[in-house]
Amino acid sequence: DIQMTQSPSTLSASVGDRVTITCRASQSVSSWLAWYQQKPGKAPKLLIYKASILESGVPSRFSGSGSGTEFTLTISSLQPDDFAAYYCQQYDLSSPRSFGQGTKVEIK
Amino acid sequence: EVQLVESGGGLVQPGGSLRLSCEASGFRVSDKYMSWVRQAPGKGLEWISVIHLSGTTKYADSVKSRFTISRDTSKNMVFLQMKSLSAEDTAVYYCVKEGYSYGLTGFFDSWGQGTLVTVSS
Numbered sequence: 001d002i003q004m005t006q007s008p009s010t011l012s013a014s015v016g017d018r019v020t021i022t023c024r025a026s027q028s029v030s031s032w033l034a035w036y037q038q039k040p041g042k043a044p045k046l047l048i049y050k051a052s053i054l055e056s057g058v059p060s061r062f063s064g065s066g067s068g069t070e071f072t073l074t075i076s077s078l079q080p081d082d083f084a085a086y087y088c089q090q091y092d093l094s095s096p097r098s099f100g101q102g103t104k105v106e107i108k
Numbered sequence: 109e110v111q112l113v114e115s116g117g118g119l120v121q122p123g124g125s126l127r128l129s130c131e132a133s134g135f136r137v138s139d140k141y142m143s144w145v146r147q148a149p150g151k152g153l154e155w156i157s158v159i160h161l162s163g164t165t166k167y168a169d170s171v172k173s174r175f176t177i178s179r180d181t182s183k184n185m186v187f188l189q190m191k192s193l194s195a196e197d198t199a200v201y202y203c204v205k206e207g208y209s210y211g212l213t214g215f216f217d218s219w220g221q222g223t224l225v226t227v228s229s
Contacts (some may be wrong), residue, residue, distance in 0.1 A: 001169075034215035036153075043202055043219035044153065050210055055217065087153055091214025096168060097143070097155040 002026050002090055006100035012108040019075040021103045023088035028068045032092045035064055035073045038085045038102075047086075048073065075105075083107055110134035110218045112203045117223030120193055128188040128223060130203030138181040141206035141213045144188050146199040147222075154199075157188065158206070171197075193227045200224050 003026040013019050023033065031051040036044040046055045048064040051071060061076045075082055088100040116128040128144070143158040156168045157177040165177050176189040186203055200222040207217035 032212060032214065036216070038153075043222055044216070045219070046207070046215065046217050049207060049215040049217075053209070089153075089155075089215065091212065093212070093214075096166065097158070097214055099153040099155065102152045 002029060002092060002095040002098055004088055004090055004098055004100040006086075006088055006103050008103060009101065010104045010106060012106045013078050014108045015078055015080060017078045017108075019078050019082075019105060021073045021086055021088075021105075023066075023071045023073070023100050025069045025071075025090055027094075029090040029092040029095075031067050032090055033064070033066070033071050034089045034091065035062075036087045036089065037082075038087065044087065078105070110205060112205065112218060112220035114201065114203050114220045114223040117201065117225045119226045119228060121229050122194055122227055124193050124227070125189070125191040126193065126225060128190070128201055128203075128225070130186040130188075130220060132184050132186065132203075132205070135205065136181070137179050137184050137186055140208075142177075142179065142186045143204045143206055143216065144175075144177060144186075145202045145204050145216065145219075146197075147202070148196075148199040151199075159186065190225070193225075195227050198225060198227045 005024045033051045035048040038044040052064045086103045111133045113131045159177045174192045179186045202222045203220040204216040205218040206213045
């Protein structure tokens with residue numbers, strides 16, 4: 001099965017900062033990679049799918065890139081509403097769906 | 109508007125069983141892949157099961173042979189039957205609708221609010 005590893009596990013940042021989260025797959029998942037945001041006590045929310053396609057309604061400050069085994073989620077200018085946990089998830093046909101362990105974005 | 113509402117969670121003793129339900133609205137469960145995802149307290153997300161358009165089912169190794177996903181298209185509902193529960197199954201269980209894009213499904217575009225299952229004596 002494909003293992004997903006995110007880094008860092010925790011990130012401290014300030015409003016206005018550019019933030020990058022990395023997700024690595026143990027084998028290639030092509031572009032079958034999604035990103036989610038989760039706030040405390042709430043269900044996750046889809047941000048990006050197929051590595052770089054922004055879900056409808058998601059602010060354009062979020063962007064995704066990468067293919068194969070290495071992916072990034074970038075927030076171009078961190079806003080107060082963006083302090084949350086972020087998860088990557090692969091959905092390649094070769095393996096069961098799986099998530100990264102998560103990255104918590106905290107206020108610096 | 110797509111809506112998913114889970115029910116059936118609660119406190120169950122180790123070794124016990126529980127059946128979770130997910131009522132869908134705004135789409136037909138027969139037209140979408142439907143999954144269950146769980147999250148143990150303070151932990152990350154874990155995909156556990158999917159039911160395909162054809163009715164084919166898949167499971168994570170952690171729940172295989174203990175959990176069964178099913179659907180009732182007449183009621184537009186999805187279910188998760190859980191048996192032989194242990195403390196490791198304590199989690200919030202989310203019913204999720206899978207999105208479809210570029211010929212592939214497998215990402216989760218709509219989530220329910222979740223239902224808490226606590227396994228404890």
